[in-house]
Amino acid sequence: MSAPGAGRCDVAIVGGGMVGASLALALAGTRLKVTLIEAVVAGSDLQPSFDDRSTALGNGARQILQTLGVWDEIAPAAAPIREIHVSDAGHFGFARLNAAEHELAAFGYVVSNRHLGAVLWRALGRSPQIELRSPARVAAVRIAPEWAQLSVQAEHGDDGPLLARLVVAADGAHSLVKQAAGIESSSSDYRQVALVANVRTDHSARGVAFERFTATGPLALLPLADGAYTVVWTLAPDAAQALRDCDAGEFCRALQRSFGWRAGRMLQVGRRASYPLSLVRAQGVTGERVALIGNAAQALHPVAAQGFNLGLRDAAMLAELIATAADPGAQAVLAQFARQRDADRGGMIMFTDQLVKLFNTRRGAAIAARNLGLLLFDLSQPAKRALSRLSWGFGDSLPRLSRGLPLLR
Numbered sequence: 001m002s003a004p005g006a007g008r009c010d011v012a013i014v015g016g017g018m019v020g021a022s023l024a025l026a027l028a029g030t031r032l033k034v035t036l037i038e039a040v041v042a043g044s045d046l047q048p049s050f051d052d053r054s055t056a057l058g059n060g061a062r063q064i065l066q067t068l069g070v071w072d073e074i075a076p077a078a079a080p081i082r083e084i085h086v087s088d089a090g091h092f093g094f095a096r097l098n099a100a101e102h103e104l105a106a107f108g109y110v111v112s113n114r115h116l117g118a119v120l121w122r123a124l125g126r127s128p129q130i131e132l133r134s135p136a137r138v139a140a141v142r143i144a145p146e147w148a149q150l151s152v153q154a155e156h157g158d159d160g161p162l163l164a165r166l167v168v169a170a171d172g173a174h175s176l177v178k179q180a181a182g183i184e185s186s187s188s189d190y191r192q193v194a195l196v197a198n199v200r201t202d203h204s205a206r207g208v209a210f211e212r213f214t215a216t217g218p219l220a221l222l223p224l225a226d227g228a229y230t231v232v233w234t235l236a237p238d239a240a241q242a243l244r245d246c247d248a249g250e251f252c253r254a255l256q257r258s259f260g261w262r263a264g265r266m267l268q269v270g271r272r273a274s275y276p277l278s279l280v281r282a283q284g285v286t287g288e289r290v291a292l293i294g295n296a297a298q299a300l301h302p303v304a305a306q307g308f309n310l311g312l313r314d315a316a317m318l319a320e321l322i323a324t325a326a327d328p329g330a331q332a333v334l335a336q337f338a339r340q341r342d343a344d345r346g347g348m349i350m351f352t353d354q355l356v357k358l359f360n361t362r363r364g365a366a367i368a369a370r371n372l373g374l375l376l377f378d379l380s381q382p383a384k385r386a387l388s389r390l391s392w393g394f395g396d397s398l399p400r401l402s403r404g405l406p407l408l409r
Helices: 018-026 059-067 071-077 113-125 176-180 237-245 248-259 307-322 331-360 364-379 381-388
Strands: 007-014 034-037 054-058 079-081 083-088 094-098 108-112 130-133 136-143 148-154 157-169 185-201 208-214 217-223 229-235 266-269 273-282 290-292
Touching: 007 018, 007 148, 018 034, 018 113, 018 307, 034 136, 034 157, 054 059, 054 113, 054 307, 059 071, 059 108, 059 307, 071 108, 071 113, 079 217, 108 113, 113 130, 136 176, 157 176, 176 290, 185 237, 185 248, 208 248, 217 248, 229 237, 229 248, 237 273, 248 266, 273 331, 290 331, 307 331
Parallel strands: 007 034, 007 157, 034 130, 083 208, 157 290
Antiparallel strands: 054 108, 079 108, 083 094, 136 148, 148 157, 185 229, 185 266, 185 273, 208 217, 217 229
């Protein structure tokens, strides 16, 4: 799916992963001419955003996708999280959350990235207003006061320059667009690796998610629609490599030792992959004619499973602000976007980072304090209600899409 020749558009979205594709879909019903540029063909095994990992969608994200008209297609392959069990390995602290106690059908839903990506791209294919350039990549970006010029290279030649009034960076933590706009990023290496795999036990998952804090870092088991679990295991790099490369039986035994028996006996493991973990935070989310969303703006530790949820709110708010703007790349519009996203973005970054640091410390006093905190949390209904609302974000500025309202009034 590639578009011929040079041209002009109102909005060029660089990166067609889950966040970039969601933004394009949100803009499909507006008057804006949108071009989405993605280097890898949708459905390809090489597409890193649509790999074998799974994403936990909070209720806020589910509402956005429902308002965009794609949730009914996503839902059959989505596993509801009806219970969450949090524990500190080797210590007394634990907490349990039950969605029904908060009058919720579920705290969220676990969906494979591959399925979610396929649904989004099928929807984009039904939207003639969205120009899809894929496979194509942006080789260079030149920014001027009135337009940004992108040099776009298709798989079999040069697509030529594309002029856009707004360029949206949805191309990841090491975004080319972010660099071209001169937006600096800070990076904190957690010196950890996330080892990800799907496992099957002798007990069906049945909507229960586990978060266990171990000596190496958080270990999460999230339910899948077929009754299996997806595992996100935080480890030191050497340990992650050894467990990624060992045979299946050895992996299952190691996981059993680290996690315990709450999910049953570990029987099978699928393909394993590992990803280095760091906090990457752009110093700002806008530049001249440029806006950053998703991992281009902030790449989070997966401990709270909030990265995509936060990025989707980025996309929803940006879509809302530019949908009716005379000039979607105007400085005033971008300044409003930055203000609207500041509290949510800052709050979620701080929450995630502090959670990682709290449970990574091995000091005795800190361990005792956090375990007491878990026990008190388990007894506190107000605290549980606050956590159940996490997927709606921090701050008071909720996008229209996450409130079930159409983008255009």
